[in-house]
Amino acid sequence: MQTFLVTAVVLLGILAFHQRRKLIAAAWELRTREWERRTVIGFLNEIGGHFTSKLDLDESLDLVLDFTLKATRADAGGIFTFEGASREVLAPRVIKGLFPPLHEVTTEKLASRRKYLEEFVKKERIRTGEGIIGTVARTGQALLIPDARCDPRVPKAASDLVELEGLILAPLLIRKEVQGVIVALNKRDPDAPGTTFNEADLDLLKALADQAAITLHMIALYAEVQNMQRMEQELQVARDFQRLLLPRTTPNFPELEIAGLSEPALEVGGDYFDFIEVDERHLGVVIGDVSGKGIPGALVMATLRTTMRAEARGDLSPREVLRRVNATVTKDTSDGTFVSVTYGIVDRQQGTFTYARAGHEPLLCTGSNGSGPVSREPPGMVLGMVEGEFFDLIEEETVDLKSCGTAILYTDGVPEAMNSSREEYGQVRFEKVVGSRRAESPDGLIRAVLEDISGFTAGIPQHDDITLVVLRWRGQGER
Amino acid sequence: MKNYDLTIHEAQDGESFRRVDVIGCLDSHTVVSFEKALHGLLDQSVNSVMIDLSELSYISSAGISALMGLTHRLRKASGELVLLSPTDKVYRVFRTLGFTNIFKIVDSEAEAEGIFSPS
Incomplete structure (x- = not known):
């Protein structure tokens, strides 16, 4: 009996020691x-x-x-x-x-x-x-x-x-x-x-x-441009750079379908999207539009991308992440440049999407059969303008991806695409095509929207970037 | 409608602010001349400005940056920028970007008067 007690105490001691070491290691x-x-x-x-x-x-x-x-x-x-x-x-x-x-x-x-x-x-x-x-x-x-x-x-x-x-x-x-x-x-x-x-x-x-x-x-690219002093070159460099900042691959999960695409405009740009691994269970999704174009816009975009990546890791509150990112971006942009961003986190176990909208276009849910698409626009202002009380009005909300149907994030290049009569493609037509093609995969849905836009603009070169990121919950059961 | 036009009204007796009308499109092209005119006005120690937006059909991010720049400058000088009657479309852009909390937006001159000279 005594031997047993001694063994038990020693074992408990070892266990406690290990737990403590684990805790210390985690804190470290x-x-x-x-x-x-x-x-x-x-x-x-x-x-x-x-x-x-x-x-x-x-x-x-x-x-x-x-x-x-x-x-x-x-x-x-x-x-x-x-x-x-x-x-x-x-x-x-x-x-x-x-x-x-x-x-x-x-x-x-x-x-x-x-x-x-x-x-x-x-x-x-x-x-x-x-x-x-x-x-x-x-x-x-x-x-x-x-x-x-x-x-x-x-x-x-x-x-x-x-x-x-x-x-x-x-x-x-x-x-x-x-x-x-x-x-x-x-x-x-x-x-x-x-x-x-x-x-x-x-x-x-x-x-x-x-x-x-x-x-x-x-x-180095910018120095090249400065030497050449040519507008066209600057735009080309900015475009190349912008492409460099976009994700080359889309993350793939059994329970979640994702697609993202950005079509840069010929002349100006400033759109960006990204996927960030917040932790093993949570995926961060960012979409944004920088108001400054060309090289200055690309520089702001680079700052935004790196700051987002640094701030997003391990933090489950999109509102808090955006508040910190805003502080950095506001310091970096003095000339009135601002960025609209929506940042959301997919919980891959719960099938939810928690997001905050910093002055970006609304989140569009296609809805299930019978209901039309729903636009969601919680309050929040753009990054890079103000810190403190005005920015802190930003709110986060959670949508259930199952009832949302397909969740669509997009930039203003979509509704504002123009035809030769300078008419806009518009939110109504956009939501109509999204509603009628809701059964499509995220990839298919993006293709359908782009086809509809190019049908509308009929060959007129787009004046702004067009970016879409689409999420669809497949569910745990279909693994 | 003209692509862009701007009128700065003469100072009226007894009026506590200067009125500016802007018509058409405020985008990255037209914003240069818009900023030049407005900052020129502010250089003459004008700190209360009302811009009539009722005939502004489009505003781009560059235009909003310019309005924000003016707001900052006027508030620093203890003045104010008031925006009168934006169209639904322009108002929606302000709202989406979150600027309705920052800009002073009014529906009538009387309302603007109340902001400039609170009784």
């Missing part, structure tokens, strides 16, 4: 995630402020690296990008702090004289695949080296030269294609002296690298 994970989120948003704010003053690639790279080193508490770092179109050779674009060559070089020339180090590293070229920087450029995989001194991938000369300890490297990716590599060296955390980089630091570097890649890509 949450804190780390929150910190990562805040850092990425801080980065966006800083870069956003920079956009309004100047768009210079080298200056921006400098800014990106500065921010990254501060955020990861690194002592030194660098950004490398491809030189020329062949993508075979990487050149350092910006270097900060004591940065040794990270591939095999003849160090005689260096003779451990630190003051020539920067000059030397800046002249060096790295072939794709060569050393750790070249490897990250080739594989597109981020790399964590907690202790460089005993890692065979780091040349000994490098660690001797600057007392190299830890390293993190991340690729700058645009649509999975490597554009360059960002490196941070030696963690110097005043709150935790003696610690080196860990997985959380690597995650943060990856998140920052994502933002940096998209930012730099945009600035």
